[in-house]
Amino acid sequence: MTEALIALTEEQVNQFRTEGYIVIKGLFSQEDIRTIEDTFEEMSHKAVPGYFEPDLSGETDDPLKRYPRVMHPHRFNETSKKYLLHKPVMDVLADLYGEEALAAQSMFYYKPPGSRGQALHQDNFYLQVEPGNCIAAWTAIDAANEENGSLLVVPKTSEHEISCPEIADSTESFTSHFVKPPKDQKAMPVIMDKGDVLFFNGNLIHGSYRNKTKDQFRRAFICHYANASATHISDHYRPLFRQDGTAVDLEINPDGGPCGVEFDMAYPH
Known part of the structure; x- marks a missing residue:
């Protein structure tokens, strides 16, 4: 490697390049986790049109209607933007990219007891970061x-090349897209503790299990980034931000991807 690493070892960077993912233990402090918990607990009791629209009637049988995911909370919540640009995360990304990272998206998943999982998919199908990932x-x-x-x-x-998805099983997945793994390759669970961060490549095929518990949430704060040398991204992820909070507006990617331009690319991960 030609540049000095900031947060990772060469072994860790090589693992990411070989496997497509890496878990960094305890990257968020327990104080940071409590701040995020408190922020989204408060947020869960009110709607934010266009970003978080829970069914607060008490009449729904679908736990994901009461606790849907929050899309782009950094656009209206300062705590979310702070942790989207969290320095320990940005330092790891700089090592993985070999250059500065640009923040493109934030999300929060409550994943309440009994809720469906998410079918296997690839992130860069949606973000369309080019060149890079x-x-x-x-x-x-x-x-x-x-x-x-x-x-x-x-x-x-x-x-693995970005694939045009098939239709997912709606009884198990709350999203409609499914990418079939290559022959003889299987999905494996990633077991994590509070504060751990899983970093993974935009082509990596991934998804999640159903929450089979009766009393446990599986909350996650999920952010997506692009390399600073990228010139294009899907319109739904602009503007992007440097670590100092400066906005960056990449060009809109006009490429329809493997499904063609008529396919609905607007369904964020």
């Missing part, structure tokens, strides 16, 4: 395991 930073706000719906990854699929 997106990287996700998936922070465990609760410990994640096979019972409460941990993330699933298909190792070594980071070099």
Whole structure:
């Protein structure tokens, strides 16, 4: 490697390049986790049109209607923007990219008891970062395991081309897209403790289990980034931000991807 690493070892960077993902233990302090918990607990009791629209009637049988994911909370909540640009995360990303990272998206998943998982998919199908790729930073706000719906990854699929998805099983997935893993490659669970962060490549095939518990949430703060040398991204992820909060407005990617321009690319991860 030609440049000095900031946060990782060469072994860790090589693992990311080979496997397509890496878990960094305890990257968020327990104080940071409590701040995020408190922020999204307060947020869960009110709607933010266009970003978070829970069914607060008390009449829904679908836990994900009461606790849907929050999209782009950094656009209206300063705590979310602070942790989107969290220096320990940005330092890891700089090592993985070999250059500065640009923050493109934030999300919060409550994943309440009994909720469906998410079918296997690839992130850069949606973000369309070019040249380069997106990287996700998936922070465990609760410990994640096979019972409460941990993330699933298909190792070594980071070099797998972006695929046009099939239709997912709506009884198990709350999203409609499914990418079939290559033959003889299987999804494996990623077991995480509170404060751990999973970083993974935008081509990596991944998804999540259903939350099979009756009393455990599996909350996660999830952000997506692009490399600073990228010139294009999907319109839904602009503007991007440097670590200092400066906005960066990449060009809109006009490429329809493997499904063509008529396919609905607007369904964010």
